[in-house]
Amino acid sequence: MHSSGKNLLLINPWIYDFTAFDLWSQPLGLLYIASFLRAHGFVVSYIDCLRSENTSAEVKSKKYGIGNYRREIVETPQIVNDIPRKFARYGISESEFVGKLKKIPAPDAILITSVMTYWYPGPSQIVKIVREIYPDIPIVLGGIYASLLPEHAKNVVKPDYIIEGPGEWQVLRLLEEILNHPVDTDTEFKRLDDYPYPAFDLVPNLRYICIMTSRGCPFNCSFCAQKHIAAKFSQRNPEKVVEEIVYHIKKYKLRDFAFYDDALFINKEQHIKVILRKLIEAKLSIRLHTPNGLFTRDIDEELATLMFNTNFKTIRLSYETSNEDRRKDMNNKISNEGMKIAVNNLVKAGYSASDLEAYVIMGLPEQNLDEILESIIFVNNLGVQVRLASFSPIPKTREFERAVRSGVIPENIDPLLTNKTIFPLKSPDLDYETFRKVRIFSHMLNEAAKKNMAPFAENTIGKSLRRILRDSI
Numbered sequence: 001m002h003s004s005g006k007n008l009l010l011i012n013p014w015i016y017d018f019t020a021f022d023l024w025s026q027p028l029g030l031l032y033i034a035s036f037l038r039a040h041g042f043v044v045s046y047i048d049c050l051r052s053e054n055t056s057a058e059v060k061s062k063k064y065g066i067g068n069y070r071r072e073i074v075e076t077p078q079i080v081n082d083i084p085r086k087f088a089r090y091g092i093s094e095s096e097f098v099g100k101l102k103k104i105p106a107p108d109a110i111l112i113t114s115v116m117t118y119w120y121p122g123p124s125q126i127v128k129i130v131r132e133i134y135p136d137i138p139i140v141l142g143g144i145y146a147s148l149l150p151e152h153a154k155n156v157v158k159p160d161y162i163i164e165g166p167g168e169w170q171v172l173r174l175l176e177e178i179l180n181h182p183v184d185t186d187t188e189f190k191r192l193d194d195y196p197y198p199a200f201d202l203v204p205n206l207r208y209i210c211i212m213t214s215r216g217c218p219f220n221c222s223f224c225a226q227k228h229i230a231a232k233f234s235q236r237n238p239e240k241v242v243e244e245i246v247y248h249i250k251k252y253k254l255r256d257f258a259f260y261d262d263a264l265f266i267n268k269e270q271h272i273k274v275i276l277r278k279l280i281e282a283k284l285s286i287r288l289h290t291p292n293g294l295f296t297r298d299i300d301e302e303l304a305t306l307m308f309n310t311n312f313k314t315i316r317l318s319y320e321t322s323n324e325d326r327r328k329d330m331n332n333k334i335s336n337e338g339m340k341i342a343v344n345n346l347v348k349a350g351y352s353a354s355d356l357e358a359y360v361i362m363g364l365p366e367q368n369l370d371e372i373l374e375s376i377i378f379v380n381n382l383g384v385q386v387r388l389a390s391f392s393p394i395p396k397t398r399e400f401e402r403a404v405r406s407g408v409i410p411e412n413i414d415p416l417l418t419n420k421t422i423f424p425l426k427s428p429d430l431d432y433e434t435f436r437k438v439r440i441f442s443h444m445l446n447e448a449a450k451k452n453m454a455p456f457a458e459n460t461i462g463k464s465l466r467r468i469l470r471d472s473i
């Protein structure tokens with residue numbers, strides 16, 4: 001039994017960036033919080049600044065539900081205006097936002113999420129606007145930026161309350177207190193599997209579903225902040241995961257599912273393999289996607305076959321770099337040999353190598369151009385598509401601390417300067433032009449891989465081409 005009647009407004013802010021793309025990107029944490037609070041008697045309204053019923057015609061959807069957001073060029077913030085690219089606000093227009101704000105039932109509290117640290121202008125702008133319209137309503141900020149940079153958020157975004165880390169219980173307790181509204185919490189929400197499914201019914205133009213089979217990760221890689229965001233590593237019951245997928249298929253009639261797990265393949269015999277076998281038994285017509293990099297060392301023949309048979313369409317492998325020493329220093333969970341074995345297993349299972357993608361990281365401190373090119377070539381020699389990911393130091397990570405210690409960045413760096421488009425330019429070998437050429441080079445090799453060509457393979461032509469390449473970039 002829950003008391004009810006309190007209205008909450010939940011907001012997913014705009015993205016301000018040089019580039020943004022809807023790569024199965026939902027504010028999943030906020031959608032979890034929405035259903036959790038509904039289950040405790042609150043009435044929830046939702047404004048998603050990135051999508052709208054009205055602007056849907058302007059959002060070009062590509063295959064599998066991903067696509068571009070509506071884009072509006074805005075003034076580039078002073079601190080990054082040396083970057084020769086246009087700065088934009090992605091999502092609905094400000095007037096559409098204000099129009100929606102005025103239509104919803106007057107809220108008793110406003111809850112705003114935040115994702116990338118360098119997207120803080122989004123929540124900041126939202127707080128300004130909602131304060132003008134609802135000056136006396138408490139504003140709560142949570143999410144990744146709020147968890148990693150609470151002090152910055154307090155001073156710059158200026159919400160009334162900040163919640164760090166997993167938000168379901170914390171926000172419930174806070175709302176009880178600030179709204180003077182005790183809620184009967186004699187509920188069964190003790191484990192992840194007890195949580196109600198994320199509230200996808202609130203999302204305008206829902207085209208895909210994001211699914212989490214676990215929270216957190218048992219590792220602690222030098223560049224990753226998950227330890228400061230997610231709770232202790234815990235996995236859901238495989239049967240419950242399949243039940244959730246079946247529920248969403250029935251309710252939304254959608255086929256595309258993207259896994260949001262940090263570490264999907266951990267404990268694979270008891271977890272992902274069981275989930276996939278059950279999905280096969282259920283004979284569902286689905287397409288699965290893993291935009292987050294997968295642990296390659298876990299992809300044995302059986303897992304590869306299960307992935308093929310459950311229709312994994314987007315497979316992104318964590319590779320990062322061909323430099324084994326650096327890799328050990330970063331996390332030690334991938335090896336060149338392990339990468340070859342994983343690709344072989346996936347090919348044996350039925351994929352063509354060029355269906356697969358591998359993340360290569362660029363712009364790491366002290367990473368030179370040769371290392372990046374070698375890594376791209378290694379992936380291309382396997383026939384796999386390269387996905388360049390740009391390194392940027394994330395607050396609270398070892399890489400961030402190292403960059404501060406070595407004087408590369410000040411401790412209180414404006415998060416805008418850690419934007420993934422900008423930060424790699426600080427590496428000694430990479431200026432904007434080189435960065436652009438490396439991207440073009442990897443696109444060219446990706447096209448070659450689609451035609452089963454590896455121009456830089458270990459043969460005489462390949463060796464000679466490598467020499468020419470080094471001289472020309």
Ligand code: B12
Binds near residue numbers: 143224225
């Ligand atoms: C899924 C994911 C993605 C997805 C989509 C993300 C999205 N929504 O747009 C994809 C694959 C596209 C992606 C891409 C990237 N990502 Co990413 N991603 C994640 C990941 C693994 C999970 C995020 C998530 O949804 N978790 C699930 C939900 C349930 O948790 P949550 O959001 O934290 O929500 C909880 C709390 O935060 C809180 N909460 C959330 N909102 C609110 C609101 C209120 C009011 C309250 C009270 C509480 C609250 O309660 C929630 C429930 O417990 C995180 C790592 C992590 N463990 O967080 C990295 C992470 C967010 N990504 C990161 C990075 C670096 C990237 C990339 C830049 C990588 C690259 N170099 O290309 C790209 C670029 C993204 C872009 N669009 O520009 C970094 C963030 C760095 C930063 N500076 O902020 C993270 C933290 C990983 C890391 N390396 O440490 N990512």
Ligand code: SF4
Binds near residue numbers: 217219221225262263
């Ligand atoms: S990078 Fe991946 S494996 Fe490493 S700590 Fe983060 S989530 Fe875990």
